[in-house]
Amino acid sequence: xxxxxxxxxxxxxxxxxxxxxxxxxxxxxxxxxxxxxxxxxxxxxxxxxxxxxxxxxxxxxxxxxxxxxxxxxxxxxxxxxxxxxxxxxxxxxxxxxxxxxxxxxxxxxxxxxxxxxxxxxxxxxxxxxxxxxxxxxxxxxxxxxxxxxxxxxxxxxxxxxxxxxxxxxxxxxxxxxxxxxxxxxxxxxxxxxxxxxxxxxxxxxxxxxxxxxxxxxxxxxxxxxxxxxxxxxxxxxxxxxxxxxxxxxxxxxxxxxxxxxxxxxxxxxxxxxxxxxxxxxxxxxxxxxxxxxxxxxxxxxxxxxxxxxxxxxxxxxxxxxxxxxxxxxxxxxxxxxxxxxxxxxxxxxxxxxxxxxxxxxxxxxxxxxxxxxxxxxxxxxxxxxxxxxxxxxxxxxxxxxxxxxxxxxxxxxxxxxxxxxxxxxxxxxxxxxxxxxxxxxxxxxxxxxxxxxxxxxxxxxxxxxxxxxxxxxxxxxxxxxxxxxxxxxxxxxxxxxxxxxxxxxxxxxxxxxxxxxxxxxxxxxxxxxxxxxxxxxxxxxxxxxxxxxxxxxxxxxxxxxxxxxxxxxxxxxxxxxxxxxxxxxxxxxxxxxxxxxxxxxxxxxxxxxxxxxxxxxxxxxxxxxxxxxxxxxxxxxxxxxxxxxxxxxxxxxxxxxxxxxxxxxxxxxxxxxxxxxxxxxxxxxxxxxxxxxxxxxxxxxxxxxxxxxxxxxxxxxxx
Ligand SMILES: Nc1ncnc2c1ncn2[C@@H]1O[C@H](COP(=O)(O)OP(=O)(O)OP(=O)(O)O)[C@@H](O)[C@H]1O
Numbered sequence: 230x231x232x233x234x235x236x237x238x239x240x241x242x243x244x245x246x247x248x249x250x251x252x253x254x255x256x257x258x259x260x261x262x263x264x265x266x267x268x269x270x271x272x273x274x275x276x277x278x279x280x281x282x283x284x285x286x287x288x289x290x291x292x293x294x295x296x297x298x299x300x301x302x303x304x305x306x307x308x309x310x311x312x313x314x315x316x317x318x319x320x321x322x323x324x325x326x327x328x329x330x331x332x333x334x335x336x337x338x339x340x341x342x343x344x345x346x347x348x349x350x351x352x353x354x355x356x357x358x359x360x361x362x363x364x365x366x367x368x369x370x371x372x373x374x375x376x377x378x379x380x381x382x383x384x385x386x387x388x389x390x391x392x393x394x395x396x397x398x399x400x401x402x403x404x405x406x407x408x409x410x411x412x413x414x415x416x417x418x419x420x421x422x423x424x425x426x427x428x429x430x431x432x433x434x435x436x437x438x439x440x441x442x443x444x445x446x447x448x449x450x451x452x453x454x455x456x457x458x459x460x461x462x463x464x465x466x467x468x469x470x471x472x473x474x475x476x477x478x479x480x481x482x483x484x485x486x487x488x489x490x491x492x493x494x495x496x497x498x499x500x501x502x503x504x505x506x507x508x509x510x511x512x513x514x515x516x517x518x519x520x521x522x523x524x525x526x527x528x529x530x531x532x533x534x535x536x537x538x539x540x541x542x543x544x545x546x547x548x549x550x551x552x553x554x555x556x557x558x559x560x561x562x563x564x565x566x567x568x569x570x571x572x573x574x575x576x577x578x579x580x581x582x583x584x585x586x587x588x589x590x591x592x593x594x595x596x597x598x599x600x601x602x603x604x605x606x607x608x609x610x611x612x613x614x615x616x617x618x619x620x621x622x623x624x625x626x627x628x629x630x631x632x633x634x635x636x637x638x639x640x641x642x643x644x645x646x647x648x649x650x651x652x653x654x655x656x657x658x659x660x661x662x663x664x665x666x667x668x669x670x671x672x673x674x675x676x677x678x679x680x681x682x683x684x685x686x687x688x689x690x691x692x693x694x695x696x697x698x699x700x701x702x703x704x705x706x707x708x709x710x711x712x713x714x715x716x717x718x719x720x721x722x723x724x725x726x727x728x729x730x731x732x733x734x735x736x737x738x739x740x741x742x743x744x745x746x747x748x749x750x751x752x753x754x755x756x757x758x759x760x761x762x763x764x765x766x767x768x769x770x771x772x773x774x775x776x777x778x779x780x781x782x783x784x785x786x787x788x789x790x791x792x793x794x795x796x797x798x799x800x801x802x803x804x805x806x807x808x809x810x811x812x813x814x815x816x817x818x819x820x821x822x823x824x825x826x827x828x829x830x831x832x833x834x835x836x837x838x839x840x841x842x843x844x845x846x847x848x849x850x851x852x853x854x855x856x857x858x859x860x861x862x863x864x865x866x867x868x869x870x871x872x873x874x875x876x877x878x879x880x881x882x883x884x885x886x887x888x889x890x891x892x893x894x895x896x897x898x899x900x901x902x903x904x905x906x907x908x909x910x911x912x913x914x915x916x917x918x919x920x921x922x923x924x925x926x927x928x929x930x931x932x933x934x935x936x937x938x939x940x941x942x943x944x945x946x947x948x
Contacts, residue, residue, distance in 0.1 A: 325636040326419050327450070335411045346403040353396035354468040356389045358476060361606025363389065365599030372598060400465075401458050408454040416447055419635065425652065427645045428755040429714035434638065442638060446631035453621075453628045461617035469614040473607050480600050484586060488604070489611070492579045496612050499571045500619030506564045507623065513557040520550045572616065579608045647754075651776030695765065695773035699781040699864035702766020704729040704752070704895060709761035710918075711744075711751060721747045723918040724761070734896045736906035738939060739915030745899045748915070749867050752897065753782050783863040785887075787870035789854030791842030796827050797834035799842070800856045813860060821856035821886040823849070848883060855886045866896045872905060903943055912936065 325331070336343065363386045369375030370382055423430075423439060457463030477485035527534060527543045534543055583604055590596035706729075711722040721744045729735045737745045750756050751763060754775050763770045770778060791799045800817055801809040814834065818824040826849055830836040842850045851871065858866065871887060872880045884905075900906045907926040914922040914929070914936045922934050929936035 326422055326639045327415065327632045327635050331418070332411065332415065335414050336407065339407045339410065342403045342407050346400055346407065349396045349400035349403065350464055350468060353393055353400055354465060354472055356393035356396060357469065357610070358472045360386070360389055360393075361603040361610070362476070364606055365597075365601070365603035368602045369597060369599035374597065375599065404454060404458050404464075408451065412447065412451045415450075416443060419443060419447065419639070422639055422644070425644045425649045427643050427714075428750075430643075432713070432715050438638070442635050446635050449624070449631040450628045453624055457617075457621050457624065461613040463617070463621045466614045466617035466621060469610055470618060473611045473614065477604070477607055477611075480603060481590070481596060484583075484590065484596070484604065487586060488579070488583060488608070491582050492575070492608060492611050493615055495575045495578055496615035497619060499575050500616040502571065503568050503616070504619065504623045506568065509557065509560055509564055513554070513561050516550060516554040516557055520547070520554060523547050523550055572612075575612050575616075576609060579612060580605065583608055645775065647771065647773075648775035651774030654774075655776065695768075695770075695777050696781045696864060698766040698768055699731075699895065701731060702768075703731050704865065705764045705767075706748070706751075707762050707764065709751065709758045709763060711747060711756065711759050713747075713756070720759075721918055722751075722758075725919050727913055727920050727923070729895055729897055730910065731895050732893060733910035734891060734898060734908075736898045736900065736909035736912045737915055738900065738903060738906060738912060738936065739921075741901075743915040744918050745915050746869060749784065749869055749897070749899065752865070752867060753784055754778055780861075781863055782865045782867065783858035783861050784867045784869065785851075785854050785858055785871045785890075788847075789842075789850055791838050791845070791850055791853060793838065793840050793842075795832075795835045795837055796830065796853065799838060799853055800834075800860055802857055804860065809860070814856075817856040817860040818853075820859050820889050821852045822882040823852035823856050823886070826852070848878075848880075851883050852886055855883065855890055859890055864894055866891055866894045868896065868898045868900075870899055870901065872900075903940055914939070 363382060366375055367379075367382050367386065370377065370379050375382075420443060423442075454463070458465070461469070474485070474489055477489055523543075523546055527547070534540060583601075587596060587601045587604055591598060591601050706725055706727045709722055709725045710720060712718070712720050725744075725748070727735075727748075737748060739745055751758055754770060757771065765781075773781075792802060794802075797811070797814050800814045811834070815824060818827055818834075827834055827836075836844075838844055838850075838853075842853070845853070855871075868887060868891075872883050898906055898909060906912060910925070911923060912926060912929055913920045914934075916935060922929055922932065922936050924932065930940060931937075
């Protein structure tokens, strides 16, 4: 197999070997600073040192760096180094998923709406703030001190009353549209970023934590705008405070500082008190959530509750929560009434101060009745606006901690670059025509990744195609060692060698925990080997982007996962819609012995299978998974205990379907029941992270080693 290196080399690299030259020129244009991930420095003179430093910190990001030839002693070592342990290309600086750098480009797509929003904000605030002035003038005319006709002032007030709601509608609609669109894009991008993380990310975080990021954490960011566009909140509150203070100073330079300061300080104190009650509101909400969790758990596990006569226990748990909910509800009621009356107290204190100070000035003729009336109006405006602004600031604080949470989870983890590369390439084409994809595709990560890795990937990919190689070549695990990232001190595989012959069945047997499923995870590239390599027809698997490799491997597990869509959609899952016809689906279902049960379902192929396929039996789920694998038509098939959970009849049906599926494919079968693998072309016994024995059933029995004793233990009547 020709080495996949480019032949055009720059003259200054002529002293290197061809692979080193490629790596230096293409794969190592920058060195990467872990301490400051955003820093990309100039090309290093000693790339291998850069790699060492990275790996020393337990980070295997800048992996495509060649060590000096003398440090390697074989092809495998060179190849491993070429791809690095992580199998990733030029590292991409980890940008926080929620930052101005991400949000600003999304906002800037709505420039016109932003201008409209700001203009309407100024307009509606001006209307609001003009009202007290006109009210003052109205009273002056009423008592005969003002000039002009009464209908004149009334018509101006009426105009304000008409314009203010119109500007408010323009402001609210535009702000809502901008923020909803920005949030949809942001949610889509964060979802994509989570989807592209390496497998260890999902080992590290619970599903609840991850869904919480997308729902409640991003929800609080969304609320900063959507809950703060009403009057006296958010931007309107800030603009009203600013406008009111300016007007108060214009109306009376002596009254404004005293009144303004008094109103602001009392309002701020009350608002701070209100914010301090937020934890009580929160805990009330959390108790409510616990009540619904308890009910959901009880009803979803109702059979277990019944079989353990656990009704009383569940009732008592539910009762505890109800009491807690009642108590927090009572506390909340008391706080709400305190809040309510304190707001009034603020207004009354402000009014009293105004009556005393303003009244004396009216008496001495320093202030007109109209101005005094306007001041009363502004007292209300300022009080509510200050309280609204303090609440908005509190919500902003909540949003910042949500952002911090999202960033701390997503900035420290690593994107699975060989997977991201394939997906980005695909999305880039789809984004032109598909709105849904365009929403998620807006990401500066994409362009960085494509620019930096394009050369590398295109060089490797142009040499060959993973799927077609897998139809014709053996798969070799060469000196493979592996530790799970979260348990890096435990070596699950240590220097394992195995050739899985093309078109034949290889069985993996061995004691529980010996690493059989780990081999499957490496073959499917959920993880990459820590040392050594896996090849197909001599080509390192890491030469292919992961989505391309995913097309080459079908895995059927003991408990196949179905999606809560229809039977037909489950069988076609993974293939582009346009490539699958109803006839193909039926053909696959027939070959998987599934057609008969499918047509007996109420809506046949359109029947919904329920959450994780819960509306079907284990055997039915298994046959649908086999039909799905048949339709996928991948050259490599992995069966991980695919029949172990089935009864005799289902097992026969599934086994027939599997025999059909395995025909002509390179198959790796894991089974505890040795009777299911005795006809395999070769059986590998996995023990202590290595292949301890390899041969046919008869060879291994004759050998009298580990396999023979496993056979003995299971007391199988083979012969
Ligand atoms: N995601 C993970 N993170 C950390 N350790 C893991 C992970 N998955 C498996 N292990 C550990 O790796 C070792 C090998 O597990 P593996 O599932 O490959 O064994 P197995 O031979 O398939 O076992 P069984 O026959 O019981 O399925 C076990 O000690 C297990 O605890």
